[in-house]
Amino acid sequence: MASKGKRILIVGGLIGTETALTLAGSGHSVHVLSRSIGPRLLESAAASGIELTEAEISRPQALAETAAGVEAMICLAGSSTPAFAASDPENALINSVHPALTTLETARRAGIPRVVLASSGGTIYGAGAPSPTPETAPLRPSSLHGAPGAGRV
Helix, strand or coil: CCCCCCEEEEECCCCHHHHHHHHHHCCCEEEEEECCCCHHHHHHHHHHCCEEEECCCCCHHHHHHHHCCCCEEEECCCCCCHHHHHHCHHHHHHHHHHHHHHHHHHHHHHCCCEEEECCCHHHHHCCCCCCCCCCCCCCCCCCHHHCCCCCCC
16 A cells, blocks of 8 residues: 555554554554554454564564664564563563564664654653653652663663
């Protein structure tokens, strides 16, 4: 499907589904790389012109190949919850930080000028933060997800 918008790669399919459908509906050329493609995205992809690649982000070669010619990347990959982070912090960091670092490194190597990383803002600034919360607000992590530096890759 020819597009006048940007060529965008979304890394992560669960939250990425809605993002992909919205961007494709706005005229962008969208490609999703995810370790598993959900039924909704699978059913909607062809009609929306969304390209799909099922691969683990831990395979940087698959990500690099998919990123070729992309103008922007959106990283929505990760598989950790605050409860999991509290019970297994090492694996929580690996499952949360590794996808972001792999995405950033792939973008750097490919010369992709724009990268968006999703973050759990509530876990960084804690309860009682003003809404909307400015990035200058004091950090008051409510879980490992908000540990200093974890939200500001």
